[in-house]
Amino acid sequence: MAGYTEVEEYTNYYSGxxxxxxxxxxxxxxxxxxxxxxxLHFGSVEGDLLVRYDNTHERTKGHERHTADGVEExxxxxxxxxxxxxxxxVVTYRxxxxxxxxxxxx
Numbered sequence: 001m002a003g004y005t006e007v008e009e010y011t012n013y014y015s016g017x018x019x020x021x022x023x024x025x026x027x028x029x030x031x032x033x034x035x036x037x038x039x040l041h042f043g044s045v046e047g048d049l050l051v052r053y054d055n056t057h058e059r060t061k062g063h064e065r066h067t068a069d070g071v072e073e074x075x076x077x078x079x080x081x082x083x084x085x086x087x088x089x090v091v092t093y094r095x096x097x098x099x100x101x102x103x104x105x106x
Contacts (some may be wrong), residue, residue: 004037004096008083014094019045022086024079032058036079042093051089053082065089 008024022043029037032055038052052066053074063076076082 002027002031004029007079013045017044018050018094019043020090020094022083024083026102034058034063034076035092038079038082040083041084042090051086053086 005026006024007026008022010020010022012020014020019042021039023037023039024033025037027037028035031037036055036056038053038055041049042051043049049066049068053064054066055063055076057064062073063082065072065074077085
């Protein structure tokens with residue numbers, strides 16, 4: 001059976017309108033040849049996507065970057081480099097919003 005080790009997991013809300021959700025797990029599951037299972041999501045609390053990185057279908061589709069404009073396959077620079085890239089993108093979207101882990105704070 002494949003093992004998973006949580007490396008990073010958090011959800012932040014910004015002014016009650018934006019949500020950042022990160023899940024990063026190290027794994028030996030053959031579904032993830034890179035050794036990582038991840039979802040890096042940023043969007044509105046209403047469900048509008050701003051940017052998401054994932055490797056849900058890594059064996060067939062590779063690593064992907066999703067935006068409102070569509071999906072693109074991306075090169076995988078390494079997990080921590082990709083997480084840093086995502087976090088830089090989030091900063092550009094969320095400037096001016098205050099972070100909290102409580103979804104009820106508006």
